[in-house]
Amino acid sequence: MTYLLTALLALALGWCWGHRTARIQIIHIGSSPAQDNAAFLAYERARFDEIVNGLDLPGPDEPRNAA
Structure with missing residues (x-):
């Protein structure tokens, strides 16, 4: 019975810790x-x-190639 209660407590603590450290958190x-x-x-x-x-655009002074 003690092993069952210990396992249940460990699962509950793991579940709480896992949900607390999840990536999705509300940030005000x-x-x-x-x-x-x-x-x-x-x-x-x-x-x-x-x-x-990040785009490779010509600057304002560089003419575009028409060819």
């Missing part, structure tokens, strides 16, 4: 919707800039 960004929107837009802008910087 700001205290108002305006702050949340500002943080979201800043993240989206940084992501956009990262994508644009």
Whole structure:
């Protein structure tokens, strides 16, 4: 009986620990919707800039090849 209770306690503790360390967690960004929107837009802008910087585009002074 002791082994059964020990195993049950170990399973319960493992389940709690596993769900606590899961990847999905709620993170409160700001205290108002305006702050949340500002943080979201800043993240989206940084992501956009990262994508644009990764493209191989000619600069403003470089003519495009017509051939």
